[in-house]
Amino acid sequence: MAESDPKTMQDHTSTMANQIIGRIDDMSGHIDDLEKNIADLMTQAGVEELEGKNKIPATPMN
Template identity: 80%
Template sequence: MQDKFQTMSDQIIGQLDDMSCRIDDLEKNIADLMTQAGVEELEGENKAPAATNKS
């Protein structure tokens, strides 16, 4: 029973590590796309500059 629990635990930890790497890659890709689009981060937040009202 202990071996089964340890095996499942190891699998979950492995999946979490994989998910963490994927999230890191996704964040990097988003930052690269924002840079290419000319969007800059405002005060450390991930927000695009507000659009001006052209009325």
């Protein structure tokens, strides 16, 4: 059977892996674009990007 041929299976697996990597690259580009757009919107709104994991602004001490 040609379908169980190791070379055919290897070719199919390689093709699938390349397609997945291509999609990941595309999604990475989309995410980068979204992050830039969000940063631009935050700048336009006068909101500073917060540092740290919790993204909660520090309360000013009076």
